[in-house]
Amino acid sequence: MRFFLSLIFFYYSVMAVEIMPYKIYDENTKLTASSLGISLGVPKHWKAKVQEDKRLLLFQEETDNTISLEAKTMTIKEGLNYLLNDHYLQDDTKIYGFNTPTKINSRIYRRSYRLSANTTQQVMLYVISDTKDRLVIMSVRYDRADESKIEASTLSLAQGISFTPNQQLKNRMSNVEMRLKGGHFVYMKREGAFDDKREIWLCSNKRFGLNIERTVAGAMSKVKNIQYGSWSVEHQRLILKADDGFIREIKINIENNTLFFDQARSYVLQNNQCR
Secondary structure, rough: OOHHHHHHHHHHHHHOOEEEOOOOOOOOEEEEEEOOOOOOOOOOOOOOEEOOOOOEEOOOOOOEEEEEEEOOOOOOOHHHHHHHHHHHHHOOOOEEOOOOOEEEOOEEEEEEEEEEEEEEEEEEEEEEEEEOOOEEEEEEEHHHHHHHHHHHHHHHHHHHHHEEEOOOOOOOOOOOHHHHOOOOOEEEEEEEOEEEEEEEEOOOOOOEEEEEEEOOOOOOOOOEEEEEEEEEOOEEEHHHHHEOOOOOEEEEEOOOOEEEEEEEEEEEOOOOOOO
């Protein structure tokens, strides 16, 4: 049986094309995306290309509808938690979930989102998993007038995605996420009349601790605030979701090998609290 399955995959891999940068692929092309660890077929009326951030983008020349796929190292449970949150698109547009996730089958879930400043478009997010704690997030941005067609075509696409066996994903986490994981950072931030010293512990199990020491500019008195919760990275933002439900979003970037939080330089300390 194992030999038979290997033979099927070998046949498919011969027929499929390894997707290359700067090249556009037409409808009905079978593609293998090693950076995502998946194979798929380009649907009718769609084209495909690789974006600079290694995502796979499917687009239509006659519409503004797009499909973007990215790899994540998550369990299916973590993927479902991902669907429960609001998110940012690549152009910094925030999207808000307005229904509960739909279970398509044991490995595919879907949820719909509204855009913060656009009433003519919507977004669907799919979580598509395999059995090895890896999954693909498929983000579909479309005109609301095309909803029924988009729902049908993207569902078919999601069901047709297969994970490549015996192949490890490369660069499964972004450089920023790898830099943050297990780290202990401190930075200063000015908010109005307040000066904040912010100290963050980002544990490898995706839990965080945040200690904020706040002083009024020029004063001696300090107010401390400590929070705990879960953290994630999304489109150059550190998302801190506290256990009480409060969500803090911190813009992050790396310049000259230095990590900046909300444009403030951070300093790396030894992490004695968690790994």
